[in-house]
Amino acid sequence: MKKSTLFTLLPDYVSTPDAMTIDSKGRLILSCPNYAIPSMPGLIVRIDKEGNIEKWFEVPVHEETGVARPMGIEFGPDGDLYICDNQGWSGEPNLVRKGRILRIRAAEDGTIEKCTVVVRNLEHPNGIRIRDGFLYFTHSTMELVKHPSGKLLSCVYRFPLDAENIEVTNTLADENIFATFLTENPDDQYGVDGIVFDKNGDLLVGNFGDGAVYRIKMNPDGSVKSNEVWAKDEKELVSTDGMIMDDDGNLYIADFCANAIVKVTPDGTCKRLAQSPDCTGFDGGLDEPGEPIIWNGKLIVSCFDTVTSDIVVNTAHELPATLAQIEL
Numbered sequence: 001m002k003k004s005t006l007f008t009l010l011p012d013y014v015s016t017p018d019a020m021t022i023d024s025k026g027r028l029i030l031s032c033p034n035y036a037i038p039s040m041p042g043l044i045v046r047i048d049k050e051g052n053i054e055k056w057f058e059v060p061v062h063e064e065t066g067v068a069r070p071m072g073i074e075f076g077p078d079g080d081l082y083i084c085d086n087q088g089w090s091g092e093p094n095l096v097r098k099g100r101i102l103r104i105r106a107a108e109d110g111t112i113e114k115c116t117v118v119v120r121n122l123e124h125p126n127g128i129r130i131r132d133g134f135l136y137f138t139h140s141t142m143e144l145v146k147h148p149s150g151k152l153l154s155c156v157y158r159f160p161l162d163a164e165n166i167e168v169t170n171t172l173a174d175e176n177i178f179a180t181f182l183t184e185n186p187d188d189q190y191g192v193d194g195i196v197f198d199k200n201g202d203l204l205v206g207n208f209g210d211g212a213v214y215r216i217k218m219n220p221d222g223s224v225k226s227n228e229v230w231a232k233d234e235k236e237l238v239s240t241d242g243m244i245m246d247d248d249g250n251l252y253i254a255d256f257c258a259n260a261i262v263k264v265t266p267d268g269t270c271k272r273l274a275q276s277p278d279c280t281g282f283d284g285g286l287d288e289p290g291e292p293i294i295w296n297g298k299l300i301v302s303c304f305d306t307v308t309s310d311i312v313v314n315t316a317h318e319l320p321a322t323l324a325q326i327e328l
Contacts, residue, residue, distance in 0.1 A: 006284035062087060121170070154207075
């Protein structure tokens with residue numbers, strides 16, 4: 001098993017790092033919802049190839065709640081940044097079903113040139129990917145849908161990139177629901193989270209609570225042809241947070257609950273690549289890994305370090321926030 005090392009300690013304006021993407025200049029872009037300290041604004045950070053860190057911009061707040069909590073991020077083909085603004089993650093009553101998908105055009109100096117609300121009234125938008133003119137995002141809980149089993153339903157939504165100001169109901173009546181998922185694990189009723197396309201154009205989606213990765217194959221018209229579990233191993237993979245795929249078809253998953261990174265080979269075999277005990281992350285330990293990304297030949301991992309429930313290894317939040325790295 002590999003050992004993670006410290007990539008960087010993050011500045012004091014970051015308390016909760018989450019998702020990552022790479023911009024056209026090769027810089028690492030990091031979303032910071034900052035759930036651990038709610039008084040801190042949600043923002044987007046840039047890291048250049050020399051490791052220099054700068055705050056790029058604060059995410060425009062919701063007009064009613066005065067809050068923005070950016071999680072999943074992805075650049076569109078025109079360079080606009082699409083953001084999952086997960087207002088409701090904290091569970092605060094005034095933020096319930098106030099989530100948004102934002103499309104941000106920001107200048108180099110962080111000036112917001114344009115902010116479009118693509119979708120609003122979302123319960124729990126989480127991870128996002130873009131392909132062939134559509135954005136796909138995981139919606140980790142749908143509490144308004146009462147499944148006969150009593151278990152949690154979650155879904156993937158799909159919207160065209162040019163959509164604007166669409167209101168959803170967070171129910172099965174929403175026509176933009178692409179696929180739905182049921183979380184069977186009674187001890188962790190949390191739904192789909194990590195999301196990525198493979199080189200064949202299949203959509204891989206992680207059901208967090210079940211520790212399962214689904215493969216969605218599509219028909220020529222873009223509709224769902226099949227949606228089946230592709231990878232699952234209770235001994236090696238406990239939970240599926242953010243994930244990324246390399247050029248050889250290997251999938252790397254942040255196992256949030258187990259403080260681990262899991263590698264899934266193209267045949268669906270799961271194997272822990274690195275794992276840490278409860279830690280601060282200051283020495284490079286995996287301190288509640290939220291998302292991995294491949295950048296300059298290394299696996300960079302955000303350490304969410306905010307949840308301290310009985311289903312996770314993590315027991316406390318510490319500052320400064322950290323990013324870890326693993327040699328590939």
